[in-house]
Amino acid sequence: xxSYLRFLRYLLFNSSLVPVASRVGLDPCSIRGSLxxxxxxxxxxxxxxxxxxxxxxxxxxxxxxxxxxxAEFVICxxxxxxxxxxxxxxxxxxxxxxxxxxxxxxxGTIKVSAxxxxxxxxxxxxxxxxxxxDRQRIxxxxxxxx
Numbered sequence: 001x002x003s004y005l006r007f008l009r010y011l012l013f014n015s016s017l018v019p020v021a022s023r024v025g026l027d028p029c030s031i032r033g034s035l036x037x038x039x040x041x042x043x044x045x046x047x048x049x050x051x052x053x054x055x056x057x058x059x060x061x062x063x064x065x066x067x068x069x070x071a072e073f074v075i076c077x078x079x080x081x082x083x084x085x086x087x088x089x090x091x092x093x094x095x096x097x098x099x100x101x102x103x104x105x106x107x108g109t110i111k112v113s114a115x116x117x118x119x120x121x122x123x124x125x126x127x128x129x130x131x132x133x134d135r136q137r138i139x140x141x142x143x144x145x146x
Contacts, residue, residue: 071113072122075100078109086114092145099141104130112138 073086075096082097104110110128117123124142126135 069115071125072116073114075112076109077104077107077111077128080105089145095145096142103137104134107134110138112142114142 071086073084073088075088076083076085077100080101082093082100084093084096088096100110108129110126110130113125113127114122115125122142124139126138
């Protein structure tokens with residue numbers, strides 16, 4: 001009879017069919033709560049990943065701002081209106097406004113950025129839904145203004 005009880009005790013405490021919590025004397029309900037995907041340990045893991053992603057984005061933005069040169073001036077044409085930002089000569093603004101209103105009245109938004117390149121020249125970056133030929137016309141016109 002004693003050997004039978006020892007055998008049952010062995011099965012009860014060493015069997016893989018019995019949950020680990022009951023084998024070590026813990027309440028299985030308390031263990032089940034910690035296996036939740038929203039427990040504090042997994043939330044901390046997600047928070048660390050989120051903090052690493054945010055840190056990478058911030059560091060990438062800092063690196064981008066160090067390598068990208070700011071625009072000397074920006075010309076925005078939208079809805080028949082021309083806006084200037086930066087150091088664009090005030091004496092030439094009327095000519096540019098008249099050029100954009102005359103040549104691109106049917107076009108959508110056009111944005112022209114002038115970036116200074118090392119040998120004292122300007123590089124024009126033109127954004128908007130216009131043809132490549134029209135982009136070149138804008139570059140040529142702005143170069144003639146000098």
